Amino acid sequence: MPSWRPASWSRVALTLLLALGAAELCVALRTPIPWMIGPLVATALVSVLGAPTESWTPLRNAGQWVIGTALGLYFTPAVGALVASLWWAIVMGIAWALALGLGFGAWLRHVHAGHLAALSPSALRSTTYFAGAIGGASEMTLIAERQGARTDLVAAAHSLRVLLVTVTIPFALQFAGVSGLDKLAAGVRDVQPWGLLALSGITLLGALVMQRLGRANPWFMGALVVTMAVTLCGFTFSAIPTALSNAAQLVIGVSLGVRFTPAFVHTAPRWLASVALASFVMMGLCAGFGWLLARLTHLHPVTLLLGTAPGGIAEMAITAKVLQLGVPVVTAFQVCRLVAVLVLAEPVYRWRYARP
Incomplete structure (x- = not known):
């Protein structure tokens, strides 16, 4: 079977139908980011119950491609100057993420030293360290495997953390009535068919180059970097149609939701409970850190x-x-953190545990 084909076309179709219904329900209920949260929660729930759900990788890649392009359109020359002036705050954010990951990993190691006694000391260190690192799930799992970690626990920790953060923060913001504060609109608001076609072509090329180079999140990062570059230079091709953006959010939600299989729930329940608790604590700590940065930068x-x-x-x-x-600002902080953690996670691990 070719690598691009799913295990079952019918599973993919039924999963997408479920996701579409959940998204429409969330729209009717006026939940935050309904086109991602609806599919994510619905797919996760039925997957945990054992339903045969499936995410098709090319669709997920296309969703990341669309979202990366849509975000890049915000980086007009004026916005680029603003983000560049915040370089010191971005560096602080990177340092914060590394410190938060170290603290999370150390806490997991302390709590589960007895529970995971079957692991060797080095495997316990690598498992808890890379489970705590605030990076991408697939990238951290691959690095952890090189260091002899128990990769199922690392992957489970990242999947659960991202799920909880993705669901909790939007609902908390909606409950608090926080939205519509952004004065930095995308540089182009109208959909231009020929411009959209040209933008699609150059961002596709960027995504394929990133994939060829073996970079993390190539479809998202490639599209984002290319769109940022052309928008910063003052070129305006086209806005992204709302329906296309919604569809991209839907397939991204599905790709996250299908990770939560029955086997996931049975993977060290105590470990998952610890990750859940720590995730909520980290959200609270990030709220405090964000408030501090806001005082320094005068941003919201x-x-x-x-x-x-x-x-x-x-x-x-x-x-x-x-x-x-x-x-x-959010995109710049998150992108720089992602790159920094990918580059520094393994060297910091070696430095931290150079001594037995």
Whole structure:
């Protein structure tokens, strides 16, 4: 079977139908970011119950491609100058993420030293360290495997953390009545068919180059970097149609939801409970850190909460986009953190545990 084909076309179709129904229900209920949260929650629930759900990788890639392009349109020359002036705050955000991950990993190691006694000391260190790192699930799992970690626990920790952050923060912001604070609108608002076709072509090329180079999140990062570059240069091709953005959010939600299989729930329940508790604590700590940065930068605290939140880059950026909460700043913080953690996680691990 070719690598691009799913295990079952019918599973993919039924999963998408379920996701569409959940999204429409969330729209009717006026939940935050309904086109991502609805599919994410519905797919996760039925997957945990054992339903045969499936996410098709090319659709997920296309969703990341669309979202990366849509976010890049916010980086007009004026916005680029603003983000560049915040370089010191972004560096603080990176340092915060590394410190938060170290603390999370150390706490997991302390709590589960007895529970995971079957692991060797080095495997316990690598498992808890990379489970705590605030990075992408797939990338952290691959690095953890090289260091002899128990990869199922690492992957489970990242999946659960991203799920909880993605669901909790938007609902908390809606409950608090926080939205529509973004004065930094995308540089182009009208959909131009020929411009959209040209934009699609150059961002597709960027995504394929990133994939060829083996970079993390190539479809998201490639589209984002290319769109940022052309928008910063003052070129305006086209806005992204709302329906296309909604569809992208839906397939991203599905790709997150299908991770939560029955086997996931049975993977060390105590470990998952610890990760859940720590995730909520980290959200609270990030709210405090965001407030501190807001005092220093004079930006809205919620923008910096999303910029430093321990969620996935696409999910936090989508939250900022839909709720209009400082999209370029959130994207810049999350992208720089992602890159820094990917580059520094393994060297910091070696430095931290150089001594037995």
